[in-house]
Amino acid sequence: MRHSIIQSESDDPSTDDVLSWVYYVKKNAVVDTLFDAYPVNSIRLEMSNKENLQATINDINLDNETNYWYRRGQLVSYFDTVRNGNTYQKKMYEETILPIQEYLNGSIYKNQLNRFQDNFTNKLDMLHLAMSLHINIPDVLVTDNSDDLATFLSSHKKVITKPIKNPFIDYSTKIYNVKFLTHTKLITIDDIPKEAFSFMPSFFQKYIEKKYEIRSFYMDGVFKSMAIFSQQNEKTKTDYRNYDRQRPNRCIPYTLPKSLESKLHQLMIKLQLNSGSFDIICTPENEYYFLEVNPIGQFQWVSKNCNYYIERMIAEKITRHE
Amino acid sequence: MSTQLLRLFTNCRIVKGYSRSVICDLQRGKIIYIPNSLTELFDDNNVINVEKIRSELDNESQLIFTDYLKLLNDYELVFPCSAEELDSFPELNLEYDYPATISNAIIDFDKNSLHNLSYIIDNFLIQTNCRHIQVRCFDEVHLDFLKILLTPVGDSFIKSIDIVIKYTSSISQSQITELVNNNKKVRTFTIHSSPINEVIQKENTNSFGVIVSTQQEITSETHCGIIQSGFFNASMETFTESLKYNSCLNKKLSIDSKGEIKNCPSMKESFGNIKDTELQQVIEHKDFKKYWKITKDQVTTCRDCEFRYVCTDCRAYLEDPKDIYSKPLKCGYDPYTNQWDKWSTNPLKQKVIEYYNTHSQ
Numbered sequence: 001m002r003h004s005i006i007q008s009e010s011d012d013p014s015t016d017d018v019l020s021w022v023y024y025v026k027k028n029a030v031v032d033t034l035f036d037a038y039p040v041n042s043i044r045l046e047m048s049n050k051e052n053l054q055a056t057i058n059d060i061n062l063d064n065e066t067n068y069w070y071r072r073g074q075l076v077s078y079f080d081t082v083r084n085g086n087t088y089q090k091k092m093y094e095e096t097i098l099p100i101q102e103y104l105n106g107s108i109y110k111n112q113l114n115r116f117q118d119n120f121t122n123k124l125d126m127l128h129l130a131m132s133l134h135i136n137i138p139d140v141l142v143t144d145n146s147d148d149l150a151t152f153l154s155s156h157k158k159v160i161t162k163p164i165k166n167p168f169i170d171y172s173t174k175i176y177n178v179k180f181l182t183h184t185k186l187i188t189i190d191d192i193p194k195e196a197f198s199f200m201p202s203f204f205q206k207y208i209e210k211k212y213e214i215r216s217f218y219m220d221g222v223f224k225s226m227a228i229f230s231q232q233n234e235k236t237k238t239d240y241r242n243y244d245r246q247r248p249n250r251c252i253p254y255t256l257p258k259s260l261e262s263k264l265h266q267l268m269i270k271l272q273l274n275s276g277s278f279d280i281i282c283t284p285e286n287e288y289y290f291l292e293v294n295p296i297g298q299f300q301w302v303s304k305n306c307n308y309y310i311e312r313m314i315a316e317k318i319t320r321h322e
Numbered sequence: 323m324s325t326q327l328l329r330l331f332t333n334c335r336i337v338k339g340y341s342r343s344v345i346c347d348l349q350r351g352k353i354i355y356i357p358n359s360l361t362e363l364f365d366d367n368n369v370i371n372v373e374k375i376r377s378e379l380d381n382e383s384q385l386i387f388t389d390y391l392k393l394l395n396d397y398e399l400v401f402p403c404s405a406e407e408l409d410s411f412p413e414l415n416l417e418y419d420y421p422a423t424i425s426n427a428i429i430d431f432d433k434n435s436l437h438n439l440s441y442i443i444d445n446f447l448i449q450t451n452c453r454h455i456q457v458r459c460f461d462e463v464h465l466d467f468l469k470i471l472l473t474p475v476g477d478s479f480i481k482s483i484d485i486v487i488k489y490t491s492s493i494s495q496s497q498i499t500e501l502v503n504n505n506k507k508v509r510t511f512t513i514h515s516s517p518i519n520e521v522i523q524k525e526n527t528n529s530f531g532v533i534v535s536t537q538q539e540i541t542s543e544t545h546c547g548i549i550q551s552g553f554f555n556a557s558m559e560t561f562t563e564s565l566k567y568n569s570c571l572n573k574k575l576s577i578d579s580k581g582e583i584k585n586c587p588s589m590k591e592s593f594g595n596i597k598d599t600e601l602q603q604v605i606e607h608k609d610f611k612k613y614w615k616i617t618k619d620q621v622t623t624c625r626d627c628e629f630r631y632v633c634t635d636c637r638a639y640l641e642d643p644k645d646i647y648s649k650p651l652k653c654g655y656d657p658y659t660n661q662w663d664k665w666s667t668n669p670l671k672q673k674v675i676e677y678y679n680t681h682s683q
């Protein structure tokens with residue numbers, strides 16, 4: 001019997017809910033969990049044409065047939081202290097441990113949902129690929145120059161900025177922990193620094209007028225989409241994540257045009273992502289603009305609002321080979 | 323602009339009753355009353371064709387129609403939609419599924435009870451994946467009892483516990499507040515038979531940690547089954563469950579104060595005592611799930627009621643105790659007149675109330 005491995009964070013409610021479904025759909029499911037900064041204290045890998053892959057992480061045995069779901073968290077190897085050591089130790093880490101670590105963070109198993117590497121999907125990369133597949137994207141400018149930004153702003157009238165990478169930043173020192181969240185913000189002429197000619201390279205994008213926004217959960221070619229009516233509410237107009245809890249934006253099931261779904265499916269194949277959550281805009285002229293795909297995103301509010309049972313879909317997927 | 327169509331948001335569900343309708347807003351948990359004449363303006367796809375309707379109305383009706391549209395807009399129940407766009411908004415999936423054999427359990431205690439919660443969690447709740455429990459104490463308890471009760475919950479897979487205890491001068495309000503705040507899985511804590519009605523602590527950000535005291539007495543399992551609008555739940559879960567199952571008894575397990583295992587503690591049928599019964603015997607008993615699939619659409623009177631998919635229902639106390647499809651005894655609502663009356667003083671119900679009094683254990 002095959003077992004399933006779930007790598008996640010111990011306080012992630014989505015993982016908890018999926019686990020409920022796992023034990024419900026497969027009564028005898030055997031699940032190992034690797035939570036948070038999971039310490040890898042011992043590792044063994046064996047490959048042979050006859051036996052295929054046999055691996056052991058700590059006391060957990062894995063092979064090609066293992067079901068694997070990467071949700072959150074990371075593996076921490078016992079040599080990680082060396083990583084931050086002196087130059088020589090650092091070099092040693094990079095040359096010896098890192099390739100093993102990278103291998104474990106990639107796609108190893110026949111039936112795997114997401115992988116640690118997906119955390120590093122590059123936003124510029126995905127926009128470029130989307131462009132090449134003739135998916136509409138709002139015009140992008142990455143610049144460090146005030147004049148350049150001023151020109152971009154005057155030609156597009158309304159421009160937003162958002163983080164190139166993760167909007168959630170965790171920064172810890174010995175003394176304090178800092179967490180901050182950067183939302184999408186509209187840029188006005190007053191935001192452009194006047195004294196300084198240049199600033200850190202930043203991401204700007206033409207603001208697209210919305211009729212509604214679409215959040216679409218994708219897994220193995222299947223789309224579960226939801227329309228978000230964010231424009232009735234001033235709070236959520238630019239970024240629906242400025243939630244209004246008293247009067248939440250209307251969120252209802254939506255179906256994307258088949259032609260767009262097939263392009264987005266191509267995009268996911270090129271990005272080597274087998275699951276993720278799309279952010280898409282539908283304009284008042286009924287044009288669709290792709291904003292980004294979040295590989296490790298929230299899917300439960302789509303699931304709950306639309307009664308899609310995405311948690312059950314995931315549970316079925318990660319217990320497939322039992 | 324093409325013909326203006328207004329589409330009802332698919333998570334707002336119209337339920338038509340005999341004399342009026344409600345829109346159950348399953349996203350915001352609200353129930354909005356509308357006249358049946360407004361319900362009839364929606365076509366089969368829940369769309370109102372504004373222009374077409376306008377053209378067919380006389381002057382007086384125009385004003386009413388304007389009021390109707392204002393109501394729909396004020397509650398954000400509809401959105402403008404072109405005919406081409408309609409296909410992009412599929413019907414809501416009304417399926418109900420729940421990842422547990424038992425979704426919720428009630429465990430009752432009185433001063434003579436011998437069962438303990440640890441044993442119940444280990445032998446009944448884990449196997450059935452039951453993660454929400456309610457514990458009711460009909461008699462006074464000590465603080466230590468509550469501490470021992472909560473110990474196995476904290477580290478277990480249980481997600482929420484609702485506690486009901488009898489008012490006692492031996493436990494102070496601050497002790498209760500401390501207990502609740504130290505046990506994050508306590509969703510609600512209710513003190514019955516209290517000298518006053520009071521909200522002692524409001525819910526925290528996760529809607530947990532509510533403490534209230536009530537003058538209402540809950541001194542036995544007969545204090546249940548009351549239908550009132552405050553208990554209505556316009557949620558996706560309750561609504562979809564009510565379409566196919568009994569909103570009270572589906573996937574429910576109860577241990578009454580004597581340790582008898584039942585579907586509902588107020589019912590007579592026991593499936594064995596906890597001290598000598600295995601879970602499997604209960605689950606496989608042909609009558610344990612007898613009431614699970616009785617929907618409101620099958621119940622006399624309720625089938626005509628606009629609240630039928632948000633109601634708590636009750637199959638333990640019925641207007642006609644011999645008919646399992648009869649209306650809950652403790653419901654004072656009349657869907658034909660839309661009036662709420664006090665059920666307990668209704669002359670027609672006196673005989674039945676007498677029946678349950680003499681037949682209770």
